[in-house]
Amino acid sequence: MKIEVLGVGTTKFGELWEVSPRTLVKEAVSEALSDANLKLANIEALYVGNMLSGILGGQENLGALFAEELGLFVPAFKIEGACASGGLAVHNAINSILAGVYKTVLVVGVEKMTDYNPGEVVSALMGAGHDEERLAGMTFPGLYAMLARSYMEKYGTTERDLAVVAVKNHHHATLNSKAQFQFEVSVDQVLKSPLVADPLRLLDCSPISDGASAMILGSERQERSKTRKTVWITASSVATDSLGLVGRKDLTSLASAVEAARKAYKMAGVNPQDIDVAEVHDCFSIAEVIACEDLGFFPKGEAAGAIAKGKTTLGQGRLIINPSGGLKACGHPVGATGVKQIVEITTQLRGEEGLRQVKGAKIGLTHNVGGSGAVAVIHVLKNE
Amino acid sequence: MKIEVLGVGTTKFGELWEVSPRTLVKEAVSEALSDANLKLANIEALYVGNMLSGILGGQENLGALFAEELGLFVPAFKIEGACASGGLAVHNAINSILAGVYKTVLVVGVEKMTDYNPGEVVSALMGAGHDEERLAGMTFPGLYAMLARSYMEKYGTTERDLAVVAVKNHHHATLNSKAQFQFEVSVDQVLKSPLVADPLRLLDCSPISDGASAMILGSERQERSKTRKTVWITASSVATDSLGLVGRKDLTSLASAVEAARKAYKMAGVNPQDIDVAEVHDCFSIAEVIACEDLGFFPKGEAAGAIAKGKTTLGQGRLIINPSGGLKACGHPVGATGVKQIVEITTQLRGEEGLRQVKGAKIGLTHNVGGSGAVAVIHVLKNE
Numbered sequence: 001m002k003i004e005v006l007g008v009g010t011t012k013f014g015e016l017w018e019v020s021p022r023t024l025v026k027e028a029v030s031e032a033l034s035d036a037n038l039k040l041a042n043i044e045a046l047y048v049g050n051m052l053s054g055i056l057g058g059q060e061n062l063g064a065l066f067a068e069e070l071g072l073f074v075p076a077f078k079i080e081g082a083c084a085s086g087g088l089a090v091h092n093a094i095n096s097i098l099a100g101v102y103k104t105v106l107v108v109g110v111e112k113m114t115d116y117n118p119g120e121v122v123s124a125l126m127g128a129g130h131d132e133e134r135l136a137g138m139t140f141p142g143l144y145a146m147l148a149r150s151y152m153e154k155y156g157t158t159e160r161d162l163a164v165v166a167v168k169n170h171h172h173a174t175l176n177s178k179a180q181f182q183f184e185v186s187v188d189q190v191l192k193s194p195l196v197a198d199p200l201r202l203l204d205c206s207p208i209s210d211g212a213s214a215m216i217l218g219s220e221r222q223e224r225s226k227t228r229k230t231v232w233i234t235a236s237s238v239a240t241d242s243l244g245l246v247g248r249k250d251l252t253s254l255a256s257a258v259e260a261a262r263k264a265y266k267m268a269g270v271n272p273q274d275i276d277v278a279e280v281h282d283c284f285s286i287a288e289v290i291a292c293e294d295l296g297f298f299p300k301g302e303a304a305g306a307i308a309k310g311k312t313t314l315g316q317g318r319l320i321i322n323p324s325g326g327l328k329a330c331g332h333p334v335g336a337t338g339v340k341q342i343v344e345i346t347t348q349l350r351g352e353e354g355l356r357q358v359k360g361a362k363i364g365l366t367h368n369v370g371g372s373g374a375v376a377v378i379h380v381l382k383n384e
Numbered sequence: 385m386k387i388e389v390l391g392v393g394t395t396k397f398g399e400l401w402e403v404s405p406r407t408l409v410k411e412a413v414s415e416a417l418s419d420a421n422l423k424l425a426n427i428e429a430l431y432v433g434n435m436l437s438g439i440l441g442g443q444e445n446l447g448a449l450f451a452e453e454l455g456l457f458v459p460a461f462k463i464e465g466a467c468a469s470g471g472l473a474v475h476n477a478i479n480s481i482l483a484g485v486y487k488t489v490l491v492v493g494v495e496k497m498t499d500y501n502p503g504e505v506v507s508a509l510m511g512a513g514h515d516e517e518r519l520a521g522m523t524f525p526g527l528y529a530m531l532a533r534s535y536m537e538k539y540g541t542t543e544r545d546l547a548v549v550a551v552k553n554h555h556h557a558t559l560n561s562k563a564q565f566q567f568e569v570s571v572d573q574v575l576k577s578p579l580v581a582d583p584l585r586l587l588d589c590s591p592i593s594d595g596a597s598a599m600i601l602g603s604e605r606q607e608r609s610k611t612r613k614t615v616w617i618t619a620s621s622v623a624t625d626s627l628g629l630v631g632r633k634d635l636t637s638l639a640s641a642v643e644a645a646r647k648a649y650k651m652a653g654v655n656p657q658d659i660d661v662a663e664v665h666d667c668f669s670i671a672e673v674i675a676c677e678d679l680g681f682f683p684k685g686e687a688a689g690a691i692a693k694g695k696t697t698l699g700q701g702r703l704i705i706n707p708s709g710g711l712k713a714c715g716h717p718v719g720a721t722g723v724k725q726i727v728e729i730t731t732q733l734r735g736e737e738g739l740r741q742v743k744g745a746k747i748g749l750t751h752n753v754g755g756s757g758a759v760a761v762i763h764v765l766k767n768e
Contacts, residue, residue, distance in 0.1 A: 054438035054464075058518070060511035061466040064758035067624045068514075068631065075622035076759065077472055078464045080438075082445040088461055092476050099482035127444035134442070238459035240451045247452065374448035375460065 001267060003094050003233040005381070006104070006216040007036020008343040013211035013331030014180040015114045021053070022069045024212035025110050029070060032214040038104070043216070045102040046076040049089035049109035050335035055124040056116050066108060075102070082128030083283065084370030085109065086213070086338025087238075087377030094236045097219050109339030110212035121208050125334070128371040130244025141205055141284065143245055143372040145197035148286035150251035152199065155301035157289070159199050163190035164308040165285035166203045166328055172314055173325025175356035180209055180331030190285075204285040209331035213340035231349045233342070235268035235380035237261075243374045254373030257294040261378050264365070265296075268380035272296030275319055275380075276361040277348050279341035281369040282326040291367050292321065295378075320358040323348060338368035342379055349383035385651060387478050387617040389765070390488065390600040391420020392727040397595035397715030398564040399498045405437070406453045408596035409494050413454060416598040422488070427600070429486040430460040433473035433493035434719035439508040440500050450492060459486070466512030467667065468754030469493065470597070470722025471761030475620045481603050493723030494596035505592050509718070512755040514628025525589055525668065527629055527756040529581035532670035534635035536583065539685035541673070543583050547574035548692045549669035550587045550712055556698055557709025559740035564593055564715030574669075588669040593715035597724035615730045619651035619764035627758045638757030641678040645762050648749070649680075652764035656680030659703055659764075660745040661732050663725035665753040666710040675751050676705065679762075704742040707732060722752035726763055733767040 009031025011024050019027075033039065046067050053059045063076030079089040086109030093105045113121050126134040129143065151157055167187055173179035185203055193202040217233070239259035242248055248255070265271060272295055280295070282288035292303035292312070297319060310316035314323055324330040324344040327337060345364035347353050361383075368377045393415025395408050403411075417423065430451050437443045447460030463473040470493030477489040497505050510518040513527065535541055551571055557563035569587055577586040601617070623643035626632055632639070649655060656679055664679070666672035676687035676696070681703060694700035698707055708714040708728040711721060729748035731737050745767075752761045 051444055052438075054436075054511055055442055055444065058439055058508070058511050059515060060435055060439065060464055061513070061627065061755050061758055063465050063472075064624045064627050064755060065514075068627045068758070073624050075475075076465070076624050077476065077622075079476075080444055080462045080464055081447050081460070088447075091459075092461065092463075092479070095483040095485050096476070096479040097483075098485065099479040101479050101482065124442070127438055127442050129445070130449075131443060238461075240448045240457050240460050243445065243448050243452045371445050371448060374445055374452070 001234055003097055004218050005231045005233060005346045006218045007032045007038060008215045008346045009035055010178055010213040010340050010343050011211050012178045013209045013333060016210040017114060021110050021112045024210065025066050025108050026069065028212040028214035029106065029108060032216050036216045038216060040070060040072050042104050043072055043074060043106045045074050045096060045105045046072060047089040047093040047105060047107045048078045049086035049339060050078060050111060051080055051082055051085045052111060052113060052124050052334065055127050081375045082370035083334040084338055084368045084375045084377050085335045087368030090338060090342060090379065091236045091238055091377055093217055094233065097217060104216060104218045106214065106216050107339055108212060108214045109336035111333035111335040112210045113208045113333060114210050118208060133244050141197035141200055144284040144286055145200045146245060147251050147290065148199050151286060151290065154252050157304050159191060160187060161304040161308065162204060162285040162289065163187045164304065165282060165288045166190050168307060168313050169282060169322050169326040169328040172323050172356060173329030176325050176330060179325040179329055180207055181329045200284055206283045206327035206332040209333040211331060211333035211336045213336045213343050215339060215342060229350045229383040231346045231381055231383050233379055233381050235264040237263035237267060238375065238377050240375050241373055243371060245372055253290060253294055254369065254376060256373050256376035257291065257367060257369060260376040261295050264378040264380050270363055270380060274363050275365045276363055277320045277323060277345060277358040278365040278367065279322055279324060279344050280367040282322060282328050283332060295367060314356055323356050323358055338377060341366035341368060345381050349381055385618055387481055388602050389615045389617060389730045390602045391416045391422060392599045392730045393419055394562055394597040394724055394727050395595050396562045397593045397717055400594040401498065405494050405496045409450050409492050410453065412596040412598035413490065413492060416600050420600045422600060424454060424456050426488050427456055427458060427490045429458050429480060429489045430456060431473040431477040431489060431491045432462045433470035433723055434462060434495060435464055435466055435469045436495060436497060436508050436718065439511050465759045466754035467718040468722055468752045468759045468761050469719040471752030472622065474722060474726060474763065475622055475761055477601055478617065478620045481601060488600060488602045490598065490600050491723055492596060492598045493720035495717035495719040496594050497592045497717060498594050502592060517628050525581035525584055528668040528670055529584045530629060531635050531674065532583050535670060535674065538636050541688050543575060544571060545688040545692065546588060546669040546673065547571045549666060549672045550574050552691060552697050553666060553706050553710040553712040556707050556740060557713030560709050560714060563709040563713055564591055565713045584668055590667045590711035590716040593717040595715060595717035595720045597720045597727050599723060599726060613734045613767040615733045615765055615767050617763055617765050619648040621647035621651060622761050624759050625757055627755060629756055637674060637678055638753065638760060640757050640760035641675060641751060641753060644760040645679050648762040648764050654747055654764060658747050659749045660747055661704045661707060661729060661742040662749040662751065663706055663708060663728050664751040666706060666712050667716060679751060698740055707740050707742055722761060725750035725752060729765050733765055
């Protein structure tokens, strides 16, 4: 499989009260078109990743809505799979290109979450979970707190060990002008922040965010850029698991991510050791620890220790995780996240990231999760 | 393009208060698997078409939800495009097969609408429309009433002319044990039914419905059935138009349907005159009249007259429209509709429909519309 990433763009993530989803999408798409040196007329289909527009805003039919807004009257689709909506949109866009049905496809991930009461948003996000969990009043911090407790019990990991994830990702975000939180936090700050769902504290949790990210994908291009490296997607894989935690045998790993990773490595012909840079779904600090192990980057029980030693930190480690700041510090507009991850890896593999550039990065990976691991999407990218 | 329809199934459509969406999906899938003589283990991916689960029920992530419910832990996706969600799910499932990514794919369309206050449902359905129309208090009967007024003014069509669509589709539904309304209505009954949005009356409108439909698609099969005809999808096309009516030059045609039809005929290598049977998106009587013209079945302004003469009625005409009873009388669980249309055409092309069989049908078409024409999906099928 070889799909070219022709262009990428992203808005700033954050509390963007002054703009609408339409404006966010136009900004991200405009940047992606300009980056690809393409015009709207070159685009043959539009894939939109979004989760909450229906529940929070009563607005569906986002494929047609953004097609109209962009003045791009091509086949348009909304793909939804909770916080993995963006990654799943990319997967389906890729399939349509591999099918030979569309040649050049625009993918947009977008979410507008901060216009609503936070309680409403937390409740809406439970639309990603099992109805029994949802109707019982469970929240996503609560679900991931159970993963954290289970993990801590099994591996002796402490709250302090988990806090290093937030510290690293906040550090990376200080180098990202598009990030929601461009400031450092210390382990002590994380440990002193309010408890949200024991053992997870405020600074263990990704924020509620607005933002849009876009990319243009193609099977081949007549004229290759001579001024920058070409980036290819060499694997796109999806796997599912039980919707709720009650269906799981093990709460210290996400089986969907393990399975999607296995397929992706096989498809791309690479091993975990070949990955230079990854954007993983750190919706909570525990999620990044588990992700690093599910992806085969570290043995079970050892990821938190490796992160603490700087093995995934810019300028220190060999395999850099979440150089953008991740969901934790770059922000997590849920439908946009899976797209933004690929935008970040693309610019990393082109060597365009300046201060937060992972030096010599050749192979990158994205890991996007929906719900508490009900669905996972993995993409592998490489430059040439 | 040649995608085999390996198996199909559908629940009864109607007010199904005693069952959940999960039960509906299981029933439709079980029927499709049995019809295909396949097991769950043969299925490599799941595509779900649904519009309202988020807005009405707060439940998203339906790909993973139904994967879990079926015990089918394969890649799973929800595709949404308002009332075209089912057709768009089929389109993306087909692309994934053409891409060689998945070999045997299950598509499910489902909607559960009658558990809610009808006012809530009418309001939720406006999630398919332009936000300005929605926030102004417009409803879908109101939008289609504007199409009807514009059409009547241009072609001199009367309310009586439109009523024949409902009369025909109710007649067809008397022959369909899965239909929501298995009773005849007369032109006078339509004309005496309460006015919903002038000139559209209650019996011009499709109902609020529950239901699920499923199909299994594949690229090729080792063993072909010797006891029944094989049905192939030979075209799958999508087009978009402005989300709201304010963006349209002409309210007597849906440009998205015209464009999708043009592409579908080209892809399948057929003409409108080759179609023996079609399921079209008759959400309102005027919609079927416009659909028949957009699809090239009759010249502009002549469809209502042709329908009145029985040219599309079972046992009378040569090109039978909506033998299932259509959205009007078979019912319109919105996410299921685009899938059900293909289920109906498949069994028609196999010659399995008994009393409502279109004799000698060889080529069929489905026409599925989202919003007031913002998106249209056309599939062409043939037997062999």
